[in-house]
Amino acid sequence: MSKVVELIGWKSGSFTAAGISHATYRKGSGPAVIVVHEIPGITPAVLQFAERVVSSGFTVVMPLLVGEVGRAPSGKYIASSMSKICVSREFTTMAMHQTSPVIAWLRALAKSLHAEVGGVGVGAIGMCFSGGFALGMMVDDIMVAPVLSQPSMPFSLGKARAADLNLSPDDELIVKQRAEAGCQVLGLRFTGDKLVGTRFESLRKLLGDAFVAVEFASSTKADHSVLTEQIQEDGVVRVLDFLRQKLLKN
Numbered sequence: 291m292s293k294v295v296e297l298i299g300w301k302s303g304s305f306t307a308a309g310i311s312h313a314t315y316r317k318g319s320g321p322a323v324i325v326v327h328e329i330p331g332i333t334p335a336v337l338q339f340a341e342r343v344v345s346s347g348f349t350v351v352m353p354l355l356v357g358e359v360g361r362a363p364s365g366k367y368i369a370s371s372m373s374k375i376c377v378s379r380e381f382t383t384m385a386m387h388q389t390s391p392v393i394a395w396l397r398a399l400a401k402s403l404h405a406e407v408g409g410v411g412v413g414a415i416g417m418c419f420s421g422g423f424a425l426g427m428m429v430d431d432i433m434v435a436p437v438l439s440q441p442s443m444p445f446s447l448g449k450a451r452a453a454d455l456n457l458s459p460d461d462e463l464i465v466k467q468r469a470e471a472g473c474q475v476l477g478l479r480f481t482g483d484k485l486v487g488t489r490f491e492s493l494r495k496l497l498g499d500a501f502v503a504v505e506f507a508s509s510t511k512a513d514h515s516v517l518t519e520q521i522q523e524d525g526v527v528r529v530l531d532f533l534r535q536k537l538l539k540n
Contacts, residue, residue: 295334295360305353307398310380313354314399318344321409321537323435324351324400328418328515330371331357335518336417339526343415346530347538349407353399355380355392355420363519375419383419384444386454389461393426397433404432411435413533417517418442418485422456425493428473429464435536437529438477438493439516442485452487455496462496469500476532477501478516478525482508504528 300315315332323343327336332352337360344350356378357371375381380392400412413435414424421441427433446452457465469475475497479486493501506513506522516525 295337295362297337297360300352305395305399305402307395310392310395312395313359315352315354315359316350317341318347318349320347320349320407321411321413322351322400322403322407323348323413323415323533323537324353324396324403326353326355326396326414326416326420326423327357328420328440328518329356329375330363330368331361332359333363333518334360335515335521339517339521342526342530343533346534348413348533349403351399351403353396381419382444382456384447384451386444386451387459388456389426389458390423390443390456393423396423397427397430400427400430400432409537410539411537413437413537415439415517415529416441417515421486422489425455425465425475426457426461428468428475429461431468434473435533436473436475437532438475439525439529440479440483440486440514441477441489442487446485446487449488453489453492455489455492466496469497472500474500474502474532474536476504476529478504478506478522478529480506480508480513480516480520482511483514485514502532 382388411434415437416423417439424436
């Protein structure tokens with residue numbers, strides 16, 4: 291059985307929007323940052339990263355979209371979470387030119403948090419299957435610090451899917467307009483990560499100079515989780531600096 295790490299100081303709750311509910315875990319104070327975990331769930335490494343965001347002066351909320359809290363990854367656990375994502379209607383794992391329905395839920399969560407804690411806006415960090423979610427959340431003006439770490443949906447089966455940004459045409463247009471108006475997007479990946487496909491090229495085409503890419507050379511074929519399992523300290527620092535720059539304005 292995978293090791294389980296206990297959450298200390300995190301307040302558990304839930305959030306419901308449009309008839310959909312997910313458990314949430316909250317800690318800290320200051321402007322709101324939503325940290326969306328990768329497959330298979332809120333692992334010890336995801337939790338460790340979230341703690342660093344809290345320590346940097348932010349109210350962090352982690353929704354649990356699949357899997358468990360504090361359980362370390364294993365092959366069986368990853369496969370179980372992956373299968374649940376593939377059959378859930380909340381995630382467009384294969385369809386192109388669509389915005390995953392779960393992004394509407396995340397937008398509602400962001401609006402609720404911003405109304406409560408205030409500030410210039412909200413930040414969001416996605417990883418792996420959730421890596422592109424902050425991009426879809428940019429359709430709302432309150433999303434001012436979107437971070438995309440190894441965005442991997444829709445799953446990169448074929449060239450077209452490998453380039454797709456998990457956005458509907460209407461949402462893509464709004465995101466492009468927000469980028470043209472000055473909203474920057476931070477993206478992180480390992481250069482050899484096939485799960486990311488060619489999305490960084492798509493992001494550069496859509497966002498232009500508003501896309502800030504942080505890329506690391508791959509040392510093994512398994513390199514994927516920039517902020518967690520294969521942590522790159524410079525990547526974590528760049529994310530924290532980005533959040534401070536966008537959210538802690540005087």
